[in-house]
Amino acid sequence: xxxxxxxxxxxxxARKFFEEINQRIERDKVKYDIVNDFGKLMEIVGGKER
Numbered sequence: 874x875x876x877x878x879x880x881x882x883x884x885x886x887a888r889k890f891f892e893e894i895n896q897r898i899e900r901d902k903v904k905y906d907i908v909n910d911f912g913k914l915m916e917i918v919g920g921k922e923r
Contacts, residue, residue, distance in 0.1 A: 876884070884907065891905035908914045 887907055891907065894905050904917070906917060908917065
């Protein structure tokens with residue numbers, strides 16, 4: 874997936890934001906992260922890719 878140059882700083886900002894949130898909450902209840910595709914999402918939530 875190719876991103877426009879302006880998208881990269883937005884994604885990095887989101888990563889930092891999610892990292893900060895993850896430090897303030899109970900990790901076993903919620904995890905904020907960024908995924909690139911459905912397979913990665915299913916890996917994080919414990920499902921299987923179809």
